[in-house]
Amino acid sequence: MIDLPPYPPLDPSNYDLIIVGTGVSESVLAAAASSSGSSVLHLDPNPFYGSHFASLSLPDLTSFLHSNSVSPPPLPPSNNHDFISVDLVNRSLYSSVEISSFESEILEEHSRRFNVDLCGPRVVFCADESINLMLKSGANNYVEFKSIDASFVGDSSGELRNVPDSRAAIFKDKSLTLLEKNQLMKFFKLVQSHLASSTENDDTTTVKISEEDMESPFVDFLTKMRLPPKIKSIILYAIAMLDYDQDNMETCRHILKTKEGIDRMALYIISMGRFSNALGALIYPIYGQGELPQAFCRRAAVKGCIYVLRMPITALLLDKETGGYKGVRLASGQEIFSQKLILDPCVTVGLESLSSLTDQQNETLSVLVPKALINKEKVARGICVIRGSVKADVSNALIVYPPKSLFPEQLTAIRVMQLGSGLAVCPADMHVLYLSTLCDNDDQGIKSLLSAMSNLIRLPDPENHQSDSVVENDTCEAKPILLWRALYVQEPVKGEYGGTISSMPSPDGNLNYNEIVESALKLYEQLMGSEELFKEETSVENTTEENDGGVDIED
Amino acid sequence: MHGRQRNEASKPEETAAKALELRSLQSQFMSNHHQKIYTQEAIQLSAKLLGINPESYTAWNYRKLALESRIDEDSDPSLVDSIIDEELRVVQNALKRNPKSYGAWYHRKWVLSKKGHYYSSLEKELQLLNDYQKQCLVNDYQKQDDPKKQDNARNFHAWNYRRFVVELTETSEEDELQYTTDMISDISFSIYSAWHYRSVLVSSLVAKKADGFMPKETIRRELDYVHNAIFTDEVEQSGWFYYLWLLDQTLKMETPLRFSSWPSDGSIITTFCSESGSFPLILYFDQAVSGVNSSTVTIDSELQGHEDLVWEPVSDNKNSQVDSCVWVAHLKFDSGEPCFSRNEYKVKVSLGGIVSSMGCNLSTPYEFVFTVLHTVGESSQQGIVSWTDGFDNWDDAQSKDLISLIALNADAGFEWRKNAIKIEIDHLRNLPDSKFGKLILARLLMAEETMISDDAVKGFHYTEILQLYNDLIALDSWHAQYYKDEHSVALLHKVTSSTKSMSRHLFRYRKMNNIVCLRLNNLTLSRIAAVEKLLFVQMLDLSHNALHSAEGLEAMQFLCCINLSHNRIRSFSALDSLRHLKQLRVLDISHNHIRGENPVDTTRYLCSSPLSNSGEVGREVPCKYWDAYLVLRDLMEMKQFDIRGNDLIFSGEEFSSFVRQVVPKLVWLDGHKLTN
Incomplete structure (x- = not known):
């Protein structure tokens, strides 16, 4: 030095x-x-x-x-x-750093076109405090954003389901039953009404959530609202973006109170409507x-x-x-x-x-x-450069794997974000995939990440390139190929x-x-x-x- | 729009300045118009005027005249194009100002449909319209689903205009259907116009028998689609409207015409031999029909003079071409006839060729047979009729006299309809908090009830239906009266659904030859229904209910005694239906709320009054008590009348003498025997 x-x-x-x-x-x-x-x-x-x-x-x-x-x-x-x-x-x-490259030549050729985040997956909610600060300070003049196209919830089957986060999304969703749509929308309305009542002066006609309920655990409140497990999972992990399995009292580090749960939902809901040309609640800065x-x-x-x-x-x-x-x-x-x-x-x-x-x-x-x-809490992160997209017709997307959805011992949610060349973070036919999950130890974290990766992408066959065409017939024919991968575990410091x-x-x-x-x-x-x-x-x-x-x- | 605040008023100086500018423009424009000046400058002036005030119809018309003066059939096409472009631009400006200006939209239509000129960019017009409709505005998070955000999409003018453009460009209906799907799914499913347009398209495609649009599969598909809307947001009415329309289509498809009659098939009726007279033959259809006359209804019996029976609809217009649900003819008999030596004879009635207003044809003839018995016995009533004593219980053995509605057509689509309704009922049971859901569920259950033919299962739904209406009265107090009415209808159907439940309400009145008496008192009834099953009733007790009118009773031609005391009747016009009951002898309307000073029953659209056109022309109507007069004058046989406990005016001497004048046969008034 x-x-x-x-x-x-x-x-x-x-x-x-x-x-x-x-x-x-x-x-x-x-x-x-x-x-x-x-x-x-x-x-x-x-x-x-x-x-x-x-x-x-x-x-x-x-x-x-x-x-x-x-x-x-x-x-x-x-x-x-x-x-x-x-x-x-x-x-x-950083610990347990592991970097593998599978297509070194191609990557070297395009190496200047990459802008890969160290702290990914990270995204900005439209109603984030950081956006407010940017507006206040004038820093917004130096950044341009683009919308994240869609949000998904994944599971071990490999299927990615849209997150029904608005009335229109609920209407269109084909995986929810009619009853589930009804219950989910009612819940959203309750939250919106509660938020509205806190901004207006003491309007007794709008429905509020009781003080008692606000202090109870969020997961219990959701059960009280008669929301089935699938919907609860979507709300807890894909909208409120929680990490720990709220149902598991032993391993859950932080059982969220309803008050905080509603605040998180509020952030999401307010973000949805904040900017008229944002597609949803999430935006990402171009160039990373x-x-x-x-x-x-x-x-x-x-x-x-x-x-x-x-x-x-x-x-x-x-x-x-x-x-x-x-x-x-x-x-x-x-x-x-x-x-x-x-x-x-x-x-x-x-x-x-x-x-x-x-x-x-x-x-x-x-x-x-x-x-x-204190909590021995670590963040395991992964970055993959892939050719193709994890979901057809979608370039920039967020994917959440709720706890236990990929494998039974999965204690924390795994979040994955795919970003494409439209954000000037990678060359045209490629995407960058960010993964993260909280973990107690390095191995546990890395294992979770690898599990998510295998669900979404396929590794190139190192031995025989010819056999690729034969293998392509089976189920993973649509999955994108991995070109480069980094795995590391990071210590979050307050x-x-x-x-x-x-x-x-x-x-x-x-x-x-x-x-x-x-x-x-x-x-x-x-x-x-x-x-x-x-x-x-x-x-x-x-x-x-x-x-x-x-x-x-x-x- | 409902419930939306108006924009705040701008400052007075601004409005004054605007008004001044507008006034000068207008006066200049008017002078141009009157002098038929169509120069470039004048036309631009009109454009400016319309930009400020798009409601100026004169300005639009002026522009139309200007256009016509500038181009004709032989004009150069590029000139035509440029002029039309200009007109469209003016319209666009005007629409920015007021997106719902009738004049602006119409002008656009007019310009594009001008005969003889072909506008080359017609296809672009559709694309422009698409872009316009998909434009979303306001982005306040709290109003995310606020209608205001989708103002352009909800603008009904735009949809109306769309139909016009689609016709011009000959876009396919399937494509348009897909467009409505896109709008509903991507923009919002609160767009009433989109659903309405959908109903128009679907109807048309089904009628054309287009590929993939067979009626049953289409309805099934549409029902599944609209379920998403009503379940996602059960408060949002647009989905419910479309759903109701679909259910209507489901129920109406291949609906059979049903009817009941008195006398019913296989019944035995008794007449009194001392009277040579007639007895009524009543036909009651569940849809209004016309064309009931002696050629479509033939009688076969030993009675004479039945070939040219006159059938009259029970309505104010006695013409046989009129539509009515109830038709009556009187079969005359004369004791002098030879068949009277035997005491009984059969009558056979055949129906055929009757058309209902909904297009149901009764083509295959239906026959029913009944027997007439003569007995010797007293016919006239001796003393005052009492409603409390002198009654015998109903003998169940006589229950075979009870009528049920018979379906006249062979019902091909029955199974499919039953299944479709069953599915919907199951779905609706999952929306316990929605008032729409409850109301539609109640109606569907009623519909299902009418389709059940198995007696063992009949009547099963009524408890649930009544509970639903009670829930609705609590849930939606604004419409409480409507729900009460529907509750009454359901209750009456329940009572008449089986012989067992009916017989609990049936009695025989000894003092009048054991005539049939039906007691329906203390049932909180606010409306009369199920009359088709009660055609045989002669004595009816509806006291202590909540009725506000006697509507529905006109079909019960046999009624000779009615008790409507302790109800909520407010006027004589509410008793209009009673005029058709020629056999009425005893009428009790005591303890109601009949007002003395010119009351008109506001709960009915048509009721007799000197102001309406009904009633026979030529007869003089007195000034005072005209409403009582119009009802009472037709009750020629009335012997007993009770009007105590109403407006005091009816207890006075003046009214009593009036009544005695109008109803000559009256014997008992207000409980007292009249002295001559």
């Missing part, structure tokens, strides 16, 4: 805020802080924006995963100048998820934030007497000082270094101490506020950015007080009737 070409020293060397890492929450924070007048220095060790949220070409992705899974060797702390410098260590969030942090970074830059890529930090500088935070040392050797520091979740302090620190110093660095995972030094979250196991964005907003509040974010932008971005609300969605 030290063998960088000599870098000109930065001027000024004093900032209000230094942020390391250009992930989504860091970028949001940079934009917000810059907009409110703080001086911000935003660094990233990588040659690209986005950090763990970036979209990369296949070779770049491969090298990122591999390099991050190995920690560089630590240096001993040095006590020079007026400061104590504590060396920093990059720990890896990496565009989102980039958009915020651009915003920040416009407001005066300084950006330096390819610049890791090697050490923290603490005051000799108070033990408080003073600044950082860049890889170029320069020392930069700031009031506060925000760090990428990979950045930690080596254990050896910690032992030699005073209590005060330890307190300053509290967020950096590597902690054990953001943490630590006074002067805080750490941001790594990608979580959710489908959208809500929790990540919430984390950023909370931190902003704690850092800057309760000042409203992006205040001066709202008047500019005011929507008129004909606008989509300012978000550019292509057909």
